Amino acid sequence: MAISDVQEYCHLTDEEVEQIGRELDAIRTEVEESRCAADAAYINRLIKVQRGLAFGARVVLGASAYSKRARIPGAVLGSAMLGTAKILENMEIGHNVMHGQWDWMNDPEIHSSNWEWDTAQPAEQWKHSHNYVHHQFTNVLGYDNDIGYGILRMAREQKWHPVNVGQPVYNSLLAFLFEWGVALHDLDLERIRKGQKDPQEMKRQLGQIWRKGRNQVLKDYVVYPALSGPHWRTTIVANAAANVTRNVWSYVIIFCGHFPDGAVHFTEEEIEDETRSEWYLRQILGAANFEGGRFLHIMSGSLGFQIEHHLFPDLPSNRYPEIAERVKALCDKYDLPYTVGPLHRQYGQALRTILKLSLPNSWTKDNRVYDDASTRGDTPPVPEGPVRERRRKSDAERPTRRLELGAWSRGSAKERA
């Protein structure tokens, strides 16, 4: 089996698949060559706004704690500002900077190699689990740990287990504690449980998480409350509200990226001998966009253009709208699906899948509808075999990574000691 058996594009000849790859490469080159001062101004402006908001929020929270009348409105306003600042930082700034979208500027202060974001996960670990593992093995069951984050059963191909009944609960916990879930993501709890994790590497990662998490917690729950004097409790609550707002928001946006009904999952066999063009196709088929205005897109880190982001993770996010026009046209031309819908529908579908898959397959029906099933053959059967039990590959066993996925770097524990 190869990726060309995937239902959605088996109508294409090999030559057409290669042609699509060439057209996408051409888009990439054009955008790369046209990056200019206006793009640089965009990210610089955004960083300025974000830091202004964060600073303003701290001032409002601190100052209002000393005034009886202003305390409650100040706390509400301050936490809204802080939440917004954190969302902007994590999504449109941090995520995209760490993908290397702004490395071309040659500015060491806005560079994937040393950006550290305002959330619990150490940047270095995120670059590995996200830029490398997720973006390279997008939606490949058993390879891509972002499918359900090791907590949720998100594909019918994943074997059902009685613990899955609790999915609605795990899902809510994940939403509220998203930052901490992400913090543990690269540790690979599954491997630890099976005793397969290199103990030194584990120690190194835990140390990183501990230091990063400690600083984050100290800042929001100790230092700033202490500065707010008598009403430190209000500041704690406001900071917690800001963090939770950010958590829930990022969770929602991120679940809209690959779990709406149109996004396809793949099996290991399907990506054997995958060509570059087929990799592109997998990104198109595996991702889902949502619609919205400019503000919504900025607040969601441009992940409403998830398809474009997955095709070109290191091109500047402010260019995704124009890239999307061209990708859509390309999909029309080659009769490829392009999944897009309003945010609430995309998330609604992801949520429905979470709920349905808490039950065994035989109790529920697949949501995926294949248009024109008669000409493309019937809906393929769910592949045999429990994916959860497939052995996860280590980095060494994985194929060579693709360059444009963004930076990551990680030494083994020994090398860094």
Add this chain to the structure above:
Amino acid sequence: MATDTTPRAAGQRQGWHRVRSVGSKLTTPLHPDDYLRFVNPLWTARELRGRVEEVVPETEDAATLVIKPGWGWRWQHRPGQYVGIGVQVDGKFQWRSYSISSAPSRSRRTISITVRAMPEGLLSSHLVKGLEPGTIVRLALPEGDFVLPDPPPDKVLFLVAGSGVTPVMAMVRTLHRRGTMPDVVLHYSSPTPERMIFRDELAQLEEHHDSFTVHRLHTDTDGMLDPARDLDEVCPDWRERETWACGPGPMLDALSEHFEAEGVAERLHVERFNLQLGADGGEGGTISFRNSGKEVEADGATTVLEAGEQAGVGMPYGCRMGICHTCTLTLVSGKVRDLRNGEEYDQPNEQVQTCVTAAVGDCVLDI
């Protein structure tokens, strides 16, 4: 950003350092400087920055940029040294290095560099024509051994052409400021009188000091300086003088040859504008780029940066001549040699500047 990209924390005052590290409890994972720089772009020590205060036209195609450096700058450059400057052109920081033409002085709080626009030089024309006062530039600390010793020798000869006058200007100004002008002969070639940078100031200095003589050569009408033919005439006692020469490559080559032939090579100090990588290269080998899984065979003269680019790795770079440190990567294993001075780096996880090092045998880099 948790990683401090400042290579010069040592120069900061202790007290400030402590205030900043307490402040970072409030700003983590950023530095306080990341916020402060929005109040004043120079209030950051994360990286050396400067603000262009003035752009003074010198000739039709050359201008002096007066720059006020920000936090972290050490007022210690020696006359003759050059500085790396990074300017955003079309959104991207481009790096070049220019000699500092001002005399070292703390009191003025500025440095100046003099730039001549080259027809093909994107950055130099941008600096001369397009730079607004107020522009923020990145800076690298002064470097270079083309410097005047202190105290200066009794008899000095400067042989310069074109914008090669700038480092020498810093030396002459220093001698003037200190009031210690020894016996100095300056030979200055330029196509026309109008193209002579600092011509008024040089004339004034000449008037002011009896011991300072300027020879002007206009190559459009008089042809180039031929050391073998002209030097004895221009400056009969040149063999007894300590000589500093700066200008185009062919001129420096001719001078080196002549000084060599006359047996006084050790008296000549030259400054070349292009990065001169010594003959003492690495032996070459296979360079592997770990994260991308790419590999490339490189010979001992190819820099790691060039090799990486050939292999299609997205290598970071700035000045490409060893001054800005943008290109620094972790050497996981193996050995590289610095092409400028032959220094070797072979510690596991050592930080190396890829633009000035070449492989000595097989090595692995973390990118």
